[in-house]
Amino acid sequence: MHIPDGFISPQTYIPSIAIGAALLAIAYKKIDLDAEKIPLIAGVSAISFVMMLIAIPFPGGTTMHLSGIAIISLLFGPWIAFSSISLVLLIQALLFGEGGITSYPINIIAMAFVGSFSSYWFYKLFAYRSKNIAIFMAGWTSIFFPSILIAIVLGIQPLVASVDGTPLYFPFGLSVTLPSVVIPHIFIAIIEGLVTLSSVKFLRTQFRSVFGE
Amino acid sequence: MSDRAWLFVYVAFVMTLGFVHNEYIMLFSIFITMALGGKARFKIFTKALLVIALFNLSISLSYIIYSFFTPVDIFALVLINLRAFAITLLTFTLVRRINLHKALEFSKVLAILYGFTYAQIILLKNMLQSYYEGLKSRGASLSMKITKKQLQPLLITLFATMLHKSSEQSMGLRSRGLIDD
Numbered sequence: 020m021h022i023p024d025g026f027i028s029p030q031t032y033i034p035s036i037a038i039g040a041a042l043l044a045i046a047y048k049k050i051d052l053d054a055e056k057i058p059l060i061a062g063v064s065a066i067s068f069v070m071m072l073i074a075i076p077f078p079g080g081t082t083m084h085l086s087g088i089a090i091i092s093l094l095f096g097p098w099i100a101f102s103s104i105s106l107v108l109l110i111q112a113l114l115f116g117e118g119g120i121t122s123y124p125i126n127i128i129a130m131a132f133v134g135s136f137s138s139y140w141f142y143k144l145f146a147y148r149s150k151n152i153a154i155f156m157a158g159w160t161s162i163f164f165p166s167i168l169i170a171i172v173l174g175i176q177p178l179v180a181s182v183d184g185t186p187l188y189f190p191f192g193l194s195v196t197l198p199s200v201v202i203p204h205i206f207i208a209i210i211e212g213l214v215t216l217s218s219v220k221f222l223r224t225q226f227r228s229v230f231g232e
Numbered sequence: 233m234s235d236r237a238w239l240f241v242y243v244a245f246v247m248t249l250g251f252v253h254n255e256y257i258m259l260f261s262i263f264i265t266m267a268l269g270g271k272a273r274f275k276i277f278t279k280a281l282l283v284i285a286l287f288n289l290s291i292s293l294s295y296i297i298y299s300f301f302t303p304v305d306i307f308a309l310v311l312i313n314l315r316a317f318a319i320t321l322l323t324f325t326l327v328r329r330i331n332l333h334k335a336l337e338f339s340k341v342l343a344i345l346y347g348f349t350y351a352q353i354i355l356l357k358n359m360l361q362s363y364y365e366g367l368k369s370r371g372a373s374l375s376m377k378i379t380k381k382q383l384q385p386l387l388i389t390l391f392a393t394m395l396h397k398s399s400e401q402s403m404g405l406r407s408r409g410l411i412d413d
Contacts, residue, residue: 023287024323025316029250052341058401061348062394068349069356069390073383106349113327116283116320120246185305187253188312190295214383221384222391 020086020162020169020204021111021126024119026189028180031172032121039105039124042132046102059095064103067091068110088130089138089161089215093154094222097139104131129168137164138215151216158215159208166204170196235335242326246319258314262321269325276328280321288313348401355397356390363389 050056070087092100105127111117118126138157145153174193177186189196233241249261266273292309299306333350336343363386 023284023316024246024319025284025288025312026291027250029247032250047341054405055402057341057344057405058348058398061345061401062352062398064345064349065352065356066390066394068353069360072357072360073386106345110346110349110353113323113332116280116324119316119319120243120323121250121319182253185308186312187308190291190304190308190312191298218383218387222387225388226391226395 020130020166020200021108021118022122022169022173023116024121026173026176027119027122027125028176028188030179031176032124035124035128039127042128043102043105046098046105049098050102056099060099060103060106063091063095063099064106064110067100067104068107071107071111085214086130086134086162086211088134089142089154089158089211090218090222092135092138092161093142093157093215093219097135100135100139101127101131104135125169125172129165129172133168134161134165137161151220154216154219155212157219158212161215162204162208162211163201166201166208167197170200173200235330235332236338238326238330239332239335242322246322249315249319249322252315253311255311255314258311258318261318262314265318265321265325268329270329272328273325276321276324280317280324283324284313284316284320288316344405352394352397356393359389359393360386 050060052060067087070085070090073085088100088104091103095103108118108123108126108131112120112123112126138161141160142153142157145156171193173189174191174196176189177192180187191199245261249258252258252261266277269276292313295304295309296306298304333343333347336346367382
């Protein structure tokens with residue numbers, strides 16, 4: 020889902036830098052970084068990085084990767100999830116070329132912020148009905164909503180930056196990006212929801228003293 | 233020039249490249265970046281090429297197919313691909329040439345966060361690798377029925393290690409007085 024470098028216009032990434040920086044500043048203020056929280060965020064970031072490396076086989080010979088955003092958000096809270104996943108996205112962009120530097124603020128707003136908070140709020144919304152449905156929905160929304168935002172950001176590029184109809188950045192409009200990005204992610208999100216359900220329930224049982232509600 | 237200065241030059245240059253719409257300037261910046269790459273320049277070049285290949289190829293091919301049905305300027309792809317490559321090449325060259333930890337030392341918290349995260353990533357990544365090798369040596373692999381028998385023991389090991397390591401690092405920070413609580 021990461022947007023790489025070169026496809027996003029400055030008209031989009033400059034305001035995103037401001038929004039992303041403001042959100043990170045709020046996050047670090049909310050978390051109140053101390054000698055306990057700094058190693059915890061580092062550890063959670065590492066866990067989320069490694070979870071993204073776990074490839075789950077898919078019918079047809081392909082694989083999908085966990086995002087782990089909802090797992091982290093439900094276990095540690097949305098602000099810790101947001102800051103940890105932002106850190107992971109930075110390391111991925113700098114060291115592995117997954118996602119770009121110019122697109123980094125958009126990736127953190129979509130994947131880290133929208134992913135963490137949508138999963139947290141959907142969990143809260145459904146928790147009074149059924150914990151299982153709530154955890155599944157948290158996993159599902161952590162993929163679905165970021166994919167919509169990513170599709171919109173990509174799809175508006177020809178509108179905000181083109182010369183005589185020739186695109187300067189991502190060349191396809193919303194009519195292409197919305198279905199091509201969002202529809203596959205509806206199904207990927209179902210797998211993420213199931214894995215989130217299984218993992219969160221299991222981890223809450225195994226580490227009751229740490230993650231127990 | 234210090235690592236921190238290089239990082240700021242890099243950020244400024246990347247942001248500027250976003251505004252450039254000239255193929256020759258992009259090519260020039262690629263040549264300059266390669267010159268800065270030292271002996272590893274071809275290794276970095278190949279890595280950057282491989283990293284952008286999948287996404288850029290799929291977008292470029294789709295756009296070429298799209299051009300059969302709608303009159304569009306497919307040469308726009310040259311600029312888009314060159315820009316993507318120039319920025320990625322620049323990123324990998326920077327990471328190769330500087331010590332990122334030192335470059336981030338303008339913020340003590342950021343430098344510690346980066347150092348701890350990187351250390352834990354290496355630790356957990358090696359554990360995951362060992363897990364895969366263990367599966368392979370037993371003639372098994374991750375299957376669709378991943379949840380109970382495979383994912384859960386893996387997660388418990390990763391989370392237990394992470395929590396243990398975090399508490400160890402926290403004690404280390406306190407004992408050295410690096411962070412004032």
